[in-house]
Amino acid sequence: MKKIIKKTPLNSVHKKSGAKMIEFGGWEMPVRYKGIIAEHNVTREKAGIFDVSHMGEILINGDKALDELQYLVTNDVSRLKKGQILYTPMCNNSGGVVDDVLIYCKKEREVYLLVVNAANTDKDFEWIKDNIHQENVNVVNISDKTGQISLQGPFAEKILQKVADYNLKNMKHFWFEEDIEIKGVKCLVSRTGYTGEDGFEIYIPWERTELIWNLLLEIGKDNGLEPCGLGARDTLRLEACLPLYGHELRENLTPVAAGLTRFVKLDKGDFLGKDAIEEELSKGPEYKLVAFEMLERGIPRSGYKIVKDDDEVGFVTSGSYSPTLRKNVGLGYVKTEAAKTGEEIHILIRNKKVKAKIVKKPFYNREV
C-alpha cells in the first residue's frame, strides 16, 4: 500500500516560493525557505510566519467534558476560565507521556479544544475516545477542517494588529479570543507559540488559510516578516528548551523525568498515570532531562550516547547548532546522579568522546 502523505492548505504556496519540502509526522512540510539560520534570526529579531496546519485539533464537549479531561491529563483543567489555555502532558497508566497538548477553554466545564502534535492526532483521538466514560461527551477530530498559522517574534503583535479587529494588547500570554475577524474571515487567535518569542497562533477555516497567509506576509513586509520552515521552528524551540514529542517526550518516560512536574497536579483527584507518577516522584526518576552545551567541536544529535568517565549515562534527544548562542547545544536524558548543572559529560560523536557541560535550562530567554 502506498503511504499517503498529507498536505496542508498552504502546500502549493510553499512549493511555488521555492521552499524545500520534507516529510514530518505524515505531512509534507516546508523545512526551509531561504535558510534555517536566517529564518531563526528573523524570528528572534523581527517576525517569522510558520505554517503549522499539520497540528491536530480535537474538540471535546458535553456536560461532563471537564471531568473527563481531568482524568485524561495531568494538569488541572478546572483552573481554566473561558478564553484561557493550559499546557499539559497526557499520560498512560504507567505515567509515560502519550502526548503533550494545549487545552483551550471555550466554555467552562463544557467545551474544550485540544491542540495536539501532528504525528499523534489519530493516536490521541482514539486514546481519548477509549478513555472517556460518559456517553454524552462528544469527541470530534476537526484537524482536517482547521488550518493554523503561527506568527512569532517581537513584531508579531504590530503586524497582526494591522488586520485584526481586536485590540491585541488586551490578550495575555496563554489566552485566546474566538471570532476575531481578519479580512472578513473569523479566526481563533491565541497568544501562544513554540519559539520562545512573543507571538500568536491563528486557527483558520482550512480553505481560507491561504488568504490569511498571503495577507500577513504582505502587510508584514515592512516589519521584516519572513516565512519560516520547520527547521527554524526546531532550533527556536530547542533554544527555549520546549520539549518535542518523540524526542524529549516518549511513552516510556514520565513528565517527572522530562522536567514537567509543574504541569502535574496531584491534588486534583484521580487521573491516568497518577499512581505511577506519584511513585516516580517519591523514589526519584532514574533519568532526568538536561540541557548541555558542547565544550569541544561537534554537534550533538538525537540518539547519540552520553558518557561520563567511561560509563554510558544517557542519550541525546535533540541537538543542533544554536544560531542565537552560536554554540552547539543539546537536550538529553542523563542518569539522575549525573544530572547536575555544571557537570562535565561527553557526547559520543562518531565513536569519539566530545566534551560537554550540563547547563541551566533554557538556553534562551527573551527579555521582557
Add this chain to the structure above:
Amino acid sequence: MYPRDLKYTKEHEWIRVEGDEGTVGITHFAQKELGDIVFVELPEEGEEVVQGDSLAVIESVKAVSDVYSPISGTIIQVNQRLEDEPELINKDPYDEGWIVVIKIKDKDELEDLMSNEEYQELLEGEED
C-alpha cells in the same frame, strides 16, 4: 555552477586535478541541498584514503553528511579555515570552500568520475 575543468562523483563531490594532486570539495547542488553548513570534521594530513571512503563529515543545521573521497591517495593538505568558517562551503564551494588536497595514487581511477555534462544529466534526474 558546475565548472568544466572538474570531475564529479554521483555523491556530489568534485575534484580538480593538477599534476598528481587533486583538490576535493562538494558541489553547488550538494551545498544547496544541505543548507546552512555549521560544522566540518576534517581528516588529518598524511592520512591515506581509498576511493569511495568517507573523507570528512559535513553538518548543516538539520543534516549530517559524509564526504566520500573521489580518488585514492594521501591527504597532503586540509582546509583548516573550515573549522571556524564552515559556511565557506555554502558561499564558494569550488574555491574557498575546498576541503582537502590529495596526492593521487592511481590516475586511472579518474576514469570512474563524471564530466560536468554527465554530472548535470545526473542532477536533472535527481531534481525531478
